Each structure stands twice: as structure tokens, then as C-alpha cells.
Amino acid sequence: MEIEIINKIRERASKKNQTTVFPEAKDPRVLKAASYLVEKQICEVLLLGNKKEILALHKNEVSEFSTDLSGFFVDEDFNKNSLVDHLHERRKHKGTSRKEAAQMLKDPLYLAATLVATGAADGAVAGSIATTGEVIRAAIHSIGLREGNNTVSSTFLMALENQPPLTYADCGVVPYPDLEQLADIAIESARTHQRLTQKEARVAMLSFSTKGSAKHERTELVVEATNLIKHKAPEITIDGELQFDAAFVPEVSKRKAPGSPLKGRANVFVFPNLDAGNIAYKITERLAGASATGPILQGLTKPMMDLSRGCNWQDIVNAACAAILMGE
Template sequence: MDFIEEIRERAKSFNKTIVYPRSSDSRVIKAARFLKDENLAYPVLIKDKADAAIPKDLDFIDPVSDQKLKQYAQRFYERRKHKGISESEALDIVKEPLFFGASMVATGDADGCVAGSVSTTGDVLRAAIQTIGLKPGSNVVSSIFLMSFDDGRVYTYGDCAVVPYPNEEQLATIAIDSAHTHQKVTGEAPKVAMLSFSTKGSAAHERIELVQNALEIVKSHNLDFAVDGELQFDAAIIPEIAQRKAPNSEVAGQAIVFIYPNLDAGNIAYKITERLAGATATGPIIQGLAKPMMDLSRGCSWEDIVNTACVCALM
């Protein structure tokens, strides 16, 4: 069984309710039908246009007329009134499908939300952060990509889509959240490498110090996973090089979770791994939220939407 098949099978056992805020997108409809037919999740589509066709075989919610609208709007108003919004403005905001879907997740009326096929990452994250909020212990919302290979290997890359230049506290949070995400989705104990262009002090630079400081923050939490840095990528993944560059490391040569120091490195790395090494990239998987809301690429396929929904169910 390959990785995608595995996460689909695991998602099936949870039977989670996943909402989709863009019902007029044919890819979303096709993915929802597949999820329902294969019993991978229970899909609920949120009507996003007055003239949107509603397939009779799928469950839809119209935010404008739904009985929960006022309850969601009041909750949103209480969360955001310090920003100066009125109750009527809160009502108008929550009518928007992204915010309505996020409200369903925030209140427990759905287990997760998958959005972004026709929305920007900024719009999806804004709805998620303002409505669901961050989980305890997180100071930033970030993302990972799961990079899977035909031989069964699965690596986690973070952050590759959200935080351009994290500070040391944010980088530490990204490392912790990425480790937890890897374990939730794959069932595998994470070994985390904090990456840099230096290995264990082989170079000196303020960008290296940022990674070193982030590592110390991670270690201060006394978490139950192995983490080390700063490591170059070859030292992190190749045992022979690890023996030369970091012989005393419990991660070097064995890492499966790779934390990049900035978005330049992470985004470039996952695309190189996908295009030159033939890996399948699943993501971006959003992490750091109190409850799961996933973001899709606007160029995604319906199969991508299915896979992201299954990951959402596992989280």
C-alpha cells in the first residue's frame, strides 16, 4: 500500500465531517462525491453562489438562510469586537463561505474544513485565524508538505508555503508543529533536523545563530521526539556524511522531518524534490490552528482535494 492509499484507509476509519466552502467548483463537487462514495469522509458543501447548481446526491448548506448563521455571527462578533467591527458587519462576514465553514469547525459542527481551490492562501488563513484561532502553545500558523516516494519513504518539509522569514520563536514553533503533524498523519515517530548551510558550527553567520537559537527553544520544551541542528541537508539524511560531520547526533543521517530556515529554502526544496526526484507532494498542510482548516493550491486537481480532506480527517 502506498502512502496516499494508506492515509485514505486511515481516514475511512475516522468518518469525519469535512466542509467545503466553494460548492460552485466542479473539482470540489467531484472530490466530495468520491469521498462520500468511498466512505473516506462525510462531505458537506457550502453554497457560494446564488445560482450555483446543487447536486441532489450531496449535502449542501446555504449560509444566508442557515439557522446557525446568527449563532456563528455572534460568536465571531465577540472574538473580533476589539477590532471595532459591529454586529451587522460580523453577520455579513460570516455569510461568506470561508468564514461560515471555519465557524462550523470552530463550534464543532464539522471536524475540518478544506478550502482554497478558488481562494487565495491569505483569504483562507484570514478566515481560519480570525474564526478558529491558534492552538495553545502555537505563536504562528505555518505549513508542511508531505513528500512521499514510490519505495514507501515519507518526509515532512516545513515551512514551504506560509511564513517567509520566521524569527527564532516562530521557527521553533514550526519545528514542534511539524513534528506533531508528521506523527499524526504518518503514525511514524519524527526525527527533526533544523536545517542551515552549516553543520554544528562549521560556519558562522547571524542566520545560523537564528537556527541554533530556535533549536534551544525547541529543546527547552522537553518534547518526546528527537531534534538536532544546525545541520546541512546531506548531514541530515545521509548516514556516511552524518558520521563525518555530526558523529554524536541522534538525528543526523536519520532525519525524516526537515525544518527550513525560511520560505525561500523550503519552497524551492519541495519543488526540486517533486520535479527532479519524482516525489509526490501532499500539501500545503496548515498547522498551528486550534482545529484543522486546510488550504489548497488554486491549481489543484480533484484528487488533491480528496487527499487533503483525508489528511484533514487525520489531524
């Protein structure tokens, strides 16, 4: 199942003719991923960093591919005026001067995000070196949030054997979402699932309670968020609050939630907090043998993907392909 869904994502991404920027080109895993993406004609790449130093230091990492990456580095002396103008315009309400905006663009994360924001690249992939917070900060400051959404969150695409892929959220960004954040996470996760899998999203708002079986302020939050989503995005098939078995097992759904539109066949699972989401995806990965692709950042106007700092080069390839499809 892992190979099937990942291969489909890579194949669809290769048909989009897009460009992905990598601000952490000094990481040998990034160079290897970039080589693969170009050689397999999945996308064009832009690499940020000192070309001579990076290629001299990491020539072995790209030697197995025939691609010469020397032509894919962004010249450090290129004209940045339009990028400075963009970043200054976005940040001047915070008191950022044009000179300060120019200084910010010396950070490869900000440069990558601004290249995406201005259309010089279609998406960015970072986080093999930088922290999630650093990646998100650059993305919010330069790219900004999608209209109608006020939250950057993340999903993991979980591929299991003999099982259609599932989406888990949020597993990496928002620790304890409030009502509006939880609604944003669910709406964006439905959108992400549909874009990556080409399947209708069936969203379960998870809790330790099913349809009032337990009363607590945390279960009430899930109920209120579900109602808010139904108002904001009535096209989404959604139900909550539900325990996982009532959302995933049709026979249990009949007993615990007989009127649920999900009928125990949810494919997007929104966890009430980051503790639950992060633990759940790692348990699914380790005990069920699932392949977890992510974290996939969502909620931005244009795609900028985050990586786990423990990622391998193939994870970076998959993140680039996800960015391409998220930008559709």
C-alpha cells in the same frame, strides 16, 4: 510509495466518521472530490454556495459518481445566530460589532471556519479559488491558534519511491521566520508528521552550516531555535544546525555530526526560510519524482486546510483526509 501512504491516510480517515466543509462548492474540482468522499464513505461533506446554480452548471463533473450531492448543501437561510455570536465574541476586542460579524459570515471562508470552530463540522478545505492569505485570515479570526503556538505554517508530505515519507516545512506561509516562529514551525511539523504517518518525527533544523562549520547570523538563528525547541518540547528528537546531507545520509552524519541524535535519519526537515523550503519541495517533486501532498496548514486549534489553486480533485480529497487526521 505514493499510493501506499495516500491509501493509508484515506483508509484511516474513513474510520473517523467526520464531516468536512467546503466553502468553494462552485469549483467543479471540489464537487468531484466531495462526490468521491461521500461515495467512498470517507467522510460526510457540507457544501457552501447556491445549490441550484452550482448543480445545474456542474452536473457533468459529478456524473461519474452515483452520489446525489443535493442534500449536502448548507441552506442559505439556516439559523446563523450561534455562528454570529461566536465570531463576534472572537473579534469584539478588535472593535467588530455583532452586525459586522454577521456580515463577515456572508464570506464562505468565514462561514466554513466558523462551522468548524463551533463544532458543526470537523474540518474545512479551501483554497482552490481563494488565496492562501484569505484562507489563513478566516481560520485565525474564527478558529484561532493552538495553545502554546503563535504561528500558522505549512508542511508538504513528500512520498518517494522506496523511501518512507518525509515532511518539509515551511514551504508556503512564513517567508522569513524569526526565532519563535521557527521553533513553532518545527514543533507543529513534528506533530503533523506523527499524525499523518504514525511514525516518530525526527526533526532536522536545516542550514548551510553543520555544527558551526560556518558562522553567520542566520545559522545562529537556527541554533537558537533548536535550543528553544528542546526547552519547549523536550520529547521531540531534534538536531541543528545541519546541512541536508548531514541530516539525511548516515555516513555523512558520522563525519560531520558524529554526536547527532538523528544519525542521518531525519524525516522532518525544517528550512530556515520560505525560499529554501519552497524551492526544495519543488526540486524534490520534479527531479526525484516525489509526490507532494500539501500545503497542509498547521498550528490551528481545529483543522482548516489550504489548497494550491492549481490542484486537481484528488488533491482536494487528500487535503480532506489530512484535515480529518490533523483533528485527532
